[in-house]
Amino acid sequence: MIALFNAQQSKEIDRRIIDEGEPGLKLMKRAAWHLFATVQSHYPHAQKLLVLCGTGNNGGDGLACAQFALLAGLDVSVFLSNENMHGDALSCLNELKALNADIRPLNDLEVFSQELGKTDLLIDALFGIGLNRPLNQASVQLIETVNTSPCPVISADLPSGLDADSGKHFGCAIKAEHTCTFLTRKVGLYTHLGPDFCGQIHYFDLHANLPQHISPVAYSHELNEWQPLIPTLSADNHKGRMGHVLLVGGHRNMMGAIQLSASACLHSGAGLTKIISDTQHLIPLTQQQPELMCYPPEALSEQLRQSDLLALGPGLGLDDWSGQLYQTCSQNNLPKVFDADALKWLAKTPVFNPQQILTPHPGEAAVLLDSDSRRIQQDRVGAIKAIQKKYGGVVILKGKGSLIYDGNRLELCPLGNPGMAVGGMGDVLTGVVAALWARGMTPFEAACTAVYIHAAAADECFKETGAAGLIPSLLPPKIGRLIG
Incomplete structure (x- = not known):
């Protein structure tokens, strides 16, 4: 488990350490030493270094690193944004x-630029966590010059131009191969655009006794910390103990969405997986997956009475047919997983319900908050908290560095890859969430475990297929193996 902090908290931790007697210069030199050690470890043949420094403590880290490099016999050039230090x-x-x-x-x-062209490695210590405004034109041109150069980059604390809190950038950001972050792990390194700019992240605490009474913004666990929470199977187990899930969706030409969700639900161990879908889909769905129990819309009320949990939305649609199904489902007291079009129906008549899990991507999150996806992405932490406050339950905000929040705990999943940006991937996640919740996990545990396993399965596929070959239907068997 790792703790993630925002910029304000990171500054407060730094201040408290210094107030307790640790010299700030000593912390700066430790950061610089770790920065230089990373240079030696990952670029042992680099002889000429260029160090790009701003005026704050981030620039000080770069200047101290230049000292270590110079004393080690390397050829070092330092460029200062100005000397107002x-x-x-x-x-x-x-x-x-x-x-x-x-x-x-x-x-x-x-x-x-000429000096950069003769350099083996650039140390980026231009802007630190204090940056909170759009970059001026000169800074944008400078960063673009760095990014178009073949010279590799190690960034100090975070890539210059990146927001430590949200993972957005302020016009552009330096694209690093390695980022050495100090004292705290900043949440912006792990979500939204952060992973695209940070490269490999190296964390150094710099101090043996970091303040413990500042609560992190979020936590991030390993997959193997969630897997043991999945209910184990006993020798006398039977389908009645594994949860009965009812999936509703698959309108007209969207049969594939409900099929993907149902397949994932089956592979995640649900005792019974039932589908309410367009009547013309019932035979093809059963032929494709004999284990599914498929019913027409007329059977919805009866199947709701016989189910433990309802998952609503994959391929549901937004017409009158969809609205009638949604209306019947929304009036039922079963625990609910909302995805896709069901989220749009929910946004029309918001209901606060602690017994639901919402799974929006940024566009759907924007609908839930009457906003736009750009604003959602610029403050993913703020967005997921606003959704949970408005609708209750547990919220999964999908995307790079997916977030899970229950009103108290915020989890960030660092797994996943660009190949997951394809239609149907969210439908698979819905099935996994529904199955794990129906099997007896708490809503928050089910949501977190499902997100991690879903992403881990996609990462396994990515190694085999690459990004272009990663399609959602490949995931359910791998999900089943990860669940065990």
Whole structure:
């Protein structure tokens, strides 16, 4: 398990450590040493380093790293955004000047670009977690110059231009191969655009006794921390103990959505998986998957009485047929998993219900909050909390660094890959969530476990097929093996 913090919390932790007697310069030198050790570990043949430094503590980390590199005999050039430094960063600058280091002002992009072309490795220490405004044109041009260069980059604390809280960027961000982050793991490194810019993340705590009374924004666990929570099978087990799930959806040409969800539900161990779908789909669904129990819409009320849990939405649609099914389902007291079009129906008549799990992607989250997907992505943590406050239950906000929130606990899943951006992937997740909840897990445990297993199964497929070959129907058998 790892704890994730925002920028404000990270600054507070840094301040408290210093207030308790640890010199800030000592922390800066430790950060720089770990930064340089990462250089030596991953780029042992690099001889010429270029260090790009801003004016704050992040720039100080870069200046101190330049000292270690220079003393180790490397050829080092430092470019400063300006020399308006103070405190510990100024001390590191003065020490570097005393070593007669090559220090230049960053006032000529062409000169910087020429030097970058002769460099083995760039250390990015331009902007730290304090950045909270759009970049000016000069900074954008500088970062674009770095990103178009073949020179590899190691970023100090986080790639410059990236928001430590949300994973968005402020116009652009440096694309690093490695990011050395200090004192805390910043949530923005792990969600939204963060993973695209951070490369491999290396965490260094810098201090043996970090403050324990600042609650993290979120936690992130390993897959093997969730798997043991799945109910085990006893020798006398039978289908009645494994949960009866009713899936509703699959309108007209969207039979595939409900089929994918039902297949995932079966492979996740549900005792009975039932479907209410368009009448013309019932025979093909049964032929494709004999274990499914398929019923026409007229049987909905009866099947609701015989089921333990309802999953509503995959391929449901938004016409009158869909609305009638949704209306009947929404009036029932069964625990519910809402996905896809069911979320859009829910947004029309919001209901707060603690016994539901919502599984929106950013576009659906925008509908739930009467917003737009861009705003959702710019503050994913704020968005998922707003959805849960409005609708209750457990919310899964899908996307890179998927978030799960129950009003108290926030979990971030770091697994998954770009190949998952394909229609039907969310339908599979719905089936897994429904099955695990029906089998007896708590809603939060079922949601977290399902998200991790779903992403892990996709990562296994990705290794075999690549991004283009990763299709949702490949996942259910792998999901079954991961559930055990």
